Amino acid sequence: MRNVGEFEQDKQICMHYEDDRGRFHGAVVPPTFQNTLFTYPTLGELVEAVQSEKHHYVYGRGTNPTVEVVEKKLAALERGEDCKTFSSGMAAISAAIINSVQSGDHILCVSNLYYSTMELLKYLGKFNISHSVVYSTNTEEISQVIQSNTKVIFLESPTDMTYRLIDLAEVSKLAKANGIRTIIDNTWATPLFQKPLTFGIDIVVHSASKYLGGHSDVLGGALITSKKIMETLFKKEYLLMGAAMPPSEASLLLRGIRTLPLRMTAHQENALKVAEFLESHPKVAMVNYPGLRTHPDFELGQKQLTGYSGLMSIELSQADYRQVEKVINKMKAFKIGVSWGSFESLVLSPNLNNNEGKLLKEQISPGTIRLAVGLEDVNVLIRDLEQSLND
Template identity: 60%
Template structure:
């Protein structure tokens, strides 16, 4: 099914909503039944009946159908945040005495969550190397989950998803992959054998920096388990208004991603040639060590990348970021606006070293502004940083 059709029309069911071209927002907390017999029947299958907002809601369901189709998965459930989705996916497959392996640099709160689980007797190992042999060595007899992002956070290294999926299946381990960077348009981890895909819909899928939410996409069997346990019992579900905004964001996803990609490639090429820059972390560049793997796994590239300053002191990072005018300083990414941030806060050099992150690293999210203006902004900020 074509991506554009899925984003614009799939799941909208115009006939159900009196021909409304924009689906209505169902803000009601519950749905009533004409007789108790029908209610009892509906309770047998809460996933496919409207009973209570915390289970299934018509507005939320439309967005879920679109995202499931985009990711080529059987079911999707939307959550109130990316962390609600991540924690629900992980908790579905661990219990006291189990072990989690995470691969490469991943989202900071996800790492903190894995460490938090230690209080429940769940162990965690982070493997910085994306080498399949290193991942295999980290696996224990009690490992039940492998969690990863591809590309990885901040450093944007690609992970060989088919190899990790194959290794996990051999060892009866569940794989969870965050696909927020690539979006379903450019990568579908489920087709490589990954069990569960995670998205922060606050980023590209929403696209307008006006919602916070998360998504899980997986098989019907796995979703049956998550729906009746972690989804409903933890209660981190997406409200209908946020789902309505998400539907509107999805309408323009293919157009926005094309623009993000085209602009980011031009910015990356500019940075790659700049004398103040030591390295650009972006798999679309032919100079990237992951370029060939990207040609196999990815159909395109998003607008999030990082670069490392030759003079990698905190003062130089601070000066460079503060010199930018069009790039706004802020967390998150994937919206219409261009953003800049660094993991170097001036007091955490040791932690950066442990994570394999250069202290001169600056992350930028390329928005929808004119790319030449963005390049000029970067050039001005870097113009006094050319000393080597």
């Protein structure tokens, strides 16, 4: 669990790391460099900069001083060597995956993943890149479905919607023994509560639109990895695909990162109280939240998580679409909407159009309701859940 010294170090990174006030005339907040290009006094100096664009400011699609401050903070928080930010979380995921495979390769997905990630993998089939899903978090079962052409193991821990944990050290060891690259979406935990690179994972991706931004006004993504991987990724998947984070978004993201430790602590406090209330409610069959001692992976969480975010799911005792719809529509404090990770509390269900067969295939209960516990008064949230669950 939480190492107090490490958490204090992370707070300093969030608030002050690489702000470089001497460079920016003592400005408390680094300026937003909104310009698209940078000029040089001589042609020779420009040519030199273009040849090493990752380390020089040339054009906004490559590097930018405001964006760079964000990237250095995120790399430090994840204990990674390098970071690039993107215009969306899916842009970061796409770059990570495409950099890791070529035609004829296979991608192994561990358990439940974000819907759009799965859609991307289906799309890559047109380039003869295949994928499969193992609906298990057990390392031994994961090892049994590795193919001779498996080049990537992609995972989320906790898993999407079901919030089971995966042993990152074991999966990393398995992957390295088979020459496989590992990529994790670490959005749920944030770099504050889980540092996958320290367990041997190769690439970490984030949707910065969630907790990192924290105010529902930033669209962005991030990718943190080694300098070796980033060297090729920057020249190809980053520069050529062109999904750079704009400096205006980077400025908002910087603001969000400064309060990340305070917000995540508050999300955790609220979510634990909500989860404990829901666990005792007769209409709720299951609460999927790793912070509960009754969670099947609680002990594993004690080893690799240092805290818990505000995202969880419940499974209703009456597991059907009509009951899910009824409960959600009665909620007032929890607003119905996609995404999560900001100040507001949100509710959604994977059972959007009575797709129970598909959910059962993915080992998700049709009675699943996802709750993103925000920063409102927790008593207000609990009362809202109580009235929505009661007939």
